[in-house]
Amino acid sequence: MSDSPSFEPNTHPAGGWGSIKAVGTYLLREGVPLAGTHALLKQNKSDGFACVSCAWAKPAQPHTAEFCENGAKATAWELTRKRMPAAFFAEHTLTELEGWSDHALEAGGRLTVPMRWDAATDRYLEVSWDDAFADIGAELRALRAQDPASVVFYASGRASLETSYMYQLLARLYGNNNLPDSSNMCHESTSVALPQTIGVPVGTVTLDDFEQADAIFFFGQNPGVNSPRMLHPLQNARKRGVPIVTFNPLREPGLVSFANPQSPVEMLTPAETAISTQYLQVKIAGDIAAISGMCKALIAADDAAQATAGAARVLDAAFIAEHTRGFDEFAAAMRATGWEAIERESGLARSDLEAAARTFAQARAVICVYGMGLTQHRQGVQNVQMVSNLLLMGGHIGRPGAGICPVRGHSNVQGQRTVGITEKPELAPLDQLAALYDFEPPRKKGMNTVETCTGVLDGSVRGFIGLGGNFVRAVPETEAIEAAWRKLRLTVQIATKLNRSHLIHGEVAYLLPCLGRIEIDTQASGEQTVAVEDSTGFMHASKGVADPAAATLRSEAAIIAGMAQATLPPNPKVPWHAWVGDYAKVRDAIEATWPEIFRDFNARFRQPGGFQRPIPARERVWKTPSGKAHFIVPDGLDENPDTPAHGSDVLRLMTMRSDDQFNTTIYSLDDRFRGIYGTRQVLLMNTADMARLGLAEGAMVTATTAVDDGQHRAVAGLRVTPYDIPPGCVAGYYPECNPLMPLAHHALHSQVPAAKSIPVRLHLDSIPTEAQRP
Template identity: 45%
Template sequence: EKADGIFILGQNPGTNHPRMLTTLERAKENGAKIVALNPMPESGLMHVVNPNPQEYDNILTYPVKMLLNRGTALNDLWLPVRINGDMPALRGIMKEMLAEEERSPGSVFDREFIERQTVGFEAFVEHLRATDWEDILTGSGLTRDQIRAGAQIAMHCKRIICCWAMGLTQHKNAVATIQEVMNFLLLGGHIGRPGAGPCPVRGHSNVQGDRTMGICEHMSDAFMEKLGREFNFAPPKEHGTDTVETIKHMADGRIRFFLGLGGNFLAAAPDTEYTARALQSCRLTAHVSTKLNRSHLVTGEIALILPCLGRSEIDRQESGEQFVTVEDSMGIINPSRGHLEPASKHLRSEPAIVAGLAKATLANRTTVDWNDLIANYDRIRDHIERVVPGFENFNARVRGEIFYLPNAARDKRQFNNVEGKAKFVISEMDLHKLEPGQYLMMTVRSHDQFNTTIYGLNDRYRGIYNGRRVVFMNPEDVKDAGLEQGQFVDLTSCYREEERVARHFMVAPFNIPRGCTATYFPEANVLVPINSTADRSNTPTSKSVVIRVRPSTRTAEAVNELRRNIDEVRSESASSRSPTRQS
């Protein structure tokens, strides 16, 4: 409502966060300028037709827009960066901003904010000056005019929001790139100002907020101490493992028990074959699930499936109908209630299953009354209130309007570090140097897909029908490689001395920068190396996979596989669209 500039980096709202489109539409109607940095011209970044009739002032305009596809134009500028070209692009935009600031001091940078609230500004400015334009243009894949156009928009905005998703987080230099986003925001003082700031658009509400609640491999000592006092036990001192390290520990036998609380772990994880072998090395694999998925077929020596209530189903416990709470990307807490009758009277809720596991394994080694907690979820929220900061008066607040978790930088311009100030961070640009015949691949989703659940084989936003094993390539790259549209090819990822192969993909010429390719997730996860992860965060680099593309030699086999995939997806789609089950 208040932003006058929105920069969208590494995110495709139309496919991955469709509910965000109406918010962007309102921002656009309020006069905000929108800049999209993306290797592909995604439809959801170009225009939107609001599908909600109740949000139209004139209801007669709703059928006209829907039938004629006359939507609101969203972006004012699309910058077609190379894969992982976001840091060089931002560096170029800031370099243009610096030039204008030096011509007219105080006209671009928020000098008061920089002097009072930040450290490292002078060193960062020197780094900006020293960055070579040739490296910026090569790394970003943009022209100087395109970068200047982005800078012009930024310089005329007083309240900028930067949104990003996995298009930034799944690269080796992911953390450094996000720090560059913060540098960009700091220059204009776009922190702690209404209508401005960083906006990481993260996972769906089934998992959002897990770290807030303590689901983290490296929890702070302060949190663990409060948790121990609340439940009268001594939490373990040893740190746990993140997803990638967990897979490795299962593979070498250090972890023998796997419990998946929702999701399709095998399909979502990197290096599919390695992850499958890791799961098969376990003594026991167990999944708490609302519906069957492929992870259930790759098991340890013993396998369990624990069916549970979906979020859309009524959760009845001893004290009556219950509700849970969810946290969204903005740190907003909302209640979530089911409204459908459960598919079976025997289904338990996820909290009830977790409590049952605790009772069965801990027995008299715990003083927690698990039955009491499940009888009334308010009692769980009472414990959360006493352990987790920001949840004061939890039960009363969640029954009122939504509430925000505290954020000192946003609310008070206070920063949680030794200096008490925001830091400009200097990073070197990572310029991918590909050998002849190599391409940089990223994985993407189709519009008819929710995480690993595939509802259909058509991706009408990109003009793909009846199949998902496709590789998007620049038309000139297709020509130079001696390939043709629709030709079957095999993809080989090249990481150190390792090779991984994904067979029988069809070539799809597309408007994507030269040297860049895109494939669908999770079909191409087999190409993502388990050891290729982002510095510091250890996130799999699913958006920076170096591959080679070669013609398939077994075309008949590829055709048969395509037919099988069509039959499988149609069958799974019919099951996934069941009106009574929703995860």
């Protein structure tokens, strides 16, 4: 927390002069006003690089400035002129650095040389690449001899398709499927839910669909912070008169109004575009109830139409009959669900839900967009399936301008899964890998993120390789995980900047600095291009445009190959050296492994707009056991049925990101959109709850987890701040509130941590004085 945090209500739209000022500020702060501007003009272009932050779609005909405020911050953050060389670590012990904030650690700049932790001095000391690989290889071989399942290969979500393919092969040649990634923390609920309903693990919507939609619904997704480039197609839709209905606990500026920074009219006048035509502040964990209310209203209207001679059906009866199963059971369940329960659990009025249903019923082509506000609940899988149920009732899958649109977070997290980063052996082409590389892949299920944490706690995990990310900071049960993490034998972190996961380390610990995606990657065959997959399933080329931060850096692909060659016995079928020299050869291997998805990979991925992976549901081909799309009846309206949280003093906490943040990367302590400056130690509360619990604005509280499992979890020093949020709900920042989340509090079936609904109690630390009040 800064010495003088301030709180000022935000009255400005998303975008506008605020975004332009923020971009300029960050380019100057990182010392790259010219280099950063040059890079930004190549961002998300077919002859440039794919943004390193969000995974939103890249258009074939981009804007002149095809980047958003957050994308520009991510670019400036990576291209910074600040450095953390070996001399920095000579001045600071890791114990000392543990006291630094997340922001301060990354703000120090780019890592430049490979380092090993020295126990005698508690410092990272520089080592050569050859020595690092040799020692890591020896440690991995020793762990493999004891138990190959004791090592975890984690991937953060931004590694290229080429690096991800090499990484999954390294893990399987090593002997396990322990390939957790950031999908396990966010959209695994999607990957579990959608194959059961429509037969694909990804969304069905493309950018073109936004130009043809005549209604758009948002559930638990905030484009103003998480995917601001999405605001352009939303603005275009609103200008065509398309209604946008939003379900979200907080009123987020990006879903309220938008001033386009690329529009001279909107920059030189007070003009702005209202985004949501109906904004429903659903109670935290009230999504199943809210969507059930819409479904109930639609079914009732359709029943009435059938009872009226000559009336048109409200539901798409022909689609339901031809393409689906389970509708009668689902409809019966919705009819039997009472409005009183729906209103209580959703926090919304029946009339408002019926109004949303009318908007849905009047539309020919509906897109439903959702994010982690749905997936990160105990019933996150059923949340996603309720969105699918809603769309299926209207035949809005496999229709131009319609479909389901999960918005992925990290820039290639969906692509990693496509090329084999998965702990589930049934989702990987193991037989094909066996034939291509002449080995027997492991068939036993590997560890996901939650299972990795369990293994760290019980001692069965002994080694951890991190391909990017900030695993220790991102996962639940922070205090227990950090204590157990120090007992690991080996931790290896591949990174561009320092973060807390590099300070909480094993007995043997390496920090290996890599090139960033924006940097020119020169190998034996010349400058390299990599591939990534966006949220809509399109594969794109990405080529670095900036000089590397240091000549000592190596590419992620080269680091993976170096570890593999030092660890595994030689295999003439696996050309690690040749792959590093020419990434086109890795793409040939990817195509050989998944020929249906990656046909003519090297020829197609450079085309403007990329090429799309096959998505059978777009063609109304349902890859389910029955060959039909499935309606799935939810277990009930309660999204956290097995988390006892009784008492009027128990609140539902959702974690959130600020507009100056991407995942665990904190660009500053400000949150312009929510009017919070200089601190992240806040809890946003409903004023009625504050009065009911006797908490004044500015009161300092400790939040404790209201789960009776014998464990004490607490986060102290949180400032109570009034905000427009439903009664009974509070919001705090991620990852600062992660210590409150029990490891067992995760989504059923997908095991995604349920960060959007944590039961908490608040305990007063101090009462603010007049001087402390804003």
